[in-house]
Amino acid sequence: MKSFEEAIAILSGISGSFGKERIYLEEADDRILAENIYADRDYPPFNRAAMDGYAIMQEDWEKGIRTYKIIETIFTGQPARYALSSGNCYKIMTGAATPEMANAIIRREDAEESENQVTLRAGALKNYQNIALKGEDSNTGSLLLSAPLKCTPQVIALLATVGKATVEVYKRPKVAIITTGDEIVSPAAGISPFQIRNSNQYLLRSLLSQWKIRPVLCTHVDDHKEKLTSILSAALETDLVIINGAVSAGDADHVPAVLQELGVKTLFHKVSIRPGKPILIGKAISGAIVFALPGNPLSCLSTFIVFVEHYLYRCSGYEARPIQMLPVLKSRTKKHPLTEFFPVALGHSGGLSPISFNGSGDVTATIQAHGLAMQPAASLQLHKDELITFYPFNPSFYSPL
Numbered sequence: 001m002k003s004f005e006e007a008i009a010i011l012s013g014i015s016g017s018f019g020k021e022r023i024y025l026e027e028a029d030d031r032i033l034a035e036n037i038y039a040d041r042d043y044p045p046f047n048r049a050a051m052d053g054y055a056i057m058q059e060d061w062e063k064g065i066r067t068y069k070i071i072e073t074i075f076t077g078q079p080a081r082y083a084l085s086s087g088n089c090y091k092i093m094t095g096a097a098t099p100e101m102a103n104a105i106i107r108r109e110d111a112e113e114s115e116n117q118v119t120l121r122a123g124a125l126k127n128y129q130n131i132a133l134k135g136e137d138s139n140t141g142s143l144l145l146s147a148p149l150k151c152t153p154q155v156i157a158l159l160a161t162v163g164k165a166t167v168e169v170y171k172r173p174k175v176a177i178i179t180t181g182d183e184i185v186s187p188a189a190g191i192s193p194f195q196i197r198n199s200n201q202y203l204l205r206s207l208l209s210q211w212k213i214r215p216v217l218c219t220h221v222d223d224h225k226e227k228l229t230s231i232l233s234a235a236l237e238t239d240l241v242i243i244n245g246a247v248s249a250g251d252a253d254h255v256p257a258v259l260q261e262l263g264v265k266t267l268f269h270k271v272s273i274r275p276g277k278p279i280l281i282g283k284a285i286s287g288a289i290v291f292a293l294p295g296n297p298l299s300c301l302s303t304f305i306v307f308v309e310h311y312l313y314r315c316s317g318y319e320a321r322p323i324q325m326l327p328v329l330k331s332r333t334k335k336h337p338l339t340e341f342f343p344v345a346l347g348h349s350g351g352l353s354p355i356s357f358n359g360s361g362d363v364t365a366t367i368q369a370h371g372l373a374m375q376p377a378a379s380l381q382l383h384k385d386e387l388i389t390f391y392p393f394n395p396s397f398y399s400p401l
């Protein structure tokens with residue numbers, strides 16, 4: 001049986017980018033940026049008025065001049081027409097370009113305007129008071145966004161700022177989801193006492209939607225070898241096949257045998273982890289990568305987070321799935337030699353609180369969780385405040401540094 005680290009190394013070896021594509025910015029939400037982005041000009045591009053008010057020369061103020069002639073009103077998007085000279089000022093609007101000679105703006109609230117004159121009230125002026133200096137945010141040519149990077153709302157806004165109407169992003173794999181099991185029924189169907197609703201299909205769909213991936217095939221199949229063979233052979237036309245259930249040791253667990261018959265090379269079957277030990281990862285003759293995830297709800301989620309997402313991050317130009325090292329807030333013991341993943345809540349202190357649960361069949365264990373944490377195979381006891389590996393559920397908010 002492979003260790004977790006060996007399994008991840010094997011997966012890294014067979015995964016990488018599917019190439020890049022150029023898309024409209026409107027479609028870029030949550031996609032992974034594949035090009036570095038540089039400032040096309042200085043930001044701000046001119047000395048920008050930060051307040052509605054009156055722009056003067058600070059030297060005039062220091063000379064004691066308090067009443068100024070308004071020589072021009074400057075609105076946004078237009079240059080000033082007249083040069084500033086001593087005793088004069090501009091009336092200026094927030095966001096307008098402040099001409100070079102003006103080096104302080106006094107707010108409208110601190111002014112008394114009459115006719116084309118204004119009397120200003122203020123204490124000592126700061127140099128460039130209420131003016132955002134050209135280039136103070138970033139200079140032309142400076143690196144603003146470094147790929148790969150998830151297109152969060154802030155990233156999208158910056159792309160728009162620098163005039164990227166289209167952007168290069170990593171291509172996504174074509175995905176098939178196949179859930180299995182005689183006992184599994186759709187949430188819409190009637191249910192008998194010994195049946196279970198198909199939560200994992202919805203879990204997998206939803207996890208993939210965070211990657212903006214809509215499966216090209218999403219179906220359920222009973223524990224019937226021939227039916228499974230027929231659906232799987234169609235699924236192998238995609239890039240990434242995610243199967244759920246029927247992968248362990250039971251008489252109805254046909255997935256490993258069917259995959260073998262279809263020529264899928266097993267990269268590994270069973271990894272010394274909990275939950276998710278029965279996981280199988282293989283590679284088809286077509287090149288498709290097959291993840292057969294165990295059926296228990298927490299095993300399905302956990303193996304998606306640590307294996308499928310690792311693969312998806314590698315398809316998106318990342319080396320690995322983002323993780324963080326954070327302190328665990330309670331000691332924790334285990335008796336087995338497996339690497340264990342358990343749900344944790346991230347507290348205000350930045351520490352991780354393990355969430356108690358019965359086992360990988362629990363359906364509520366992860367609702368309060370912000371991610372999974374890892375207890376390494378050899379570590380039978382985690383001590384309070386020990387740094388442990390955290391796998392956040394939504395790593396876009398935790399960009400790797």
Ligand SMILES: Nc1nc2c(c(=O)[nH]1)N[C@H]1C(S)=C(S)[C@@H](COP(=O)(O)OP(=O)(O)OC[C@H]3O[C@@H](n4cnc5c(N)ncnc54)[C@H](O)[C@@H]3O)O[C@H]1N2
Nearest residue numbers: 179196197198199200201245246247248249294295296299
């Ligand atoms: N003799 C052994 N038995 C088991 C082993 C083992 O190593 N030796 N491993 C155990 C572990 S660990 C797990 S996890 C499960 C995984 O089994 P399968 O992947 O074959 O999954 P199933 O047997 O089909 O289902 C397990 C469990 O999950 C429920 N399930 C399945 N599909 C769904 C779905 N789409 N939505 C919601 N729930 C689902 C299913 O009803 C079962 O309760 O095997 C252990 N056994």
Ligand code: MOO
Nearest residue numbers: 275276277299360
């Ligand atoms: O993966 Mo199993 O979840 O240990 O029950």
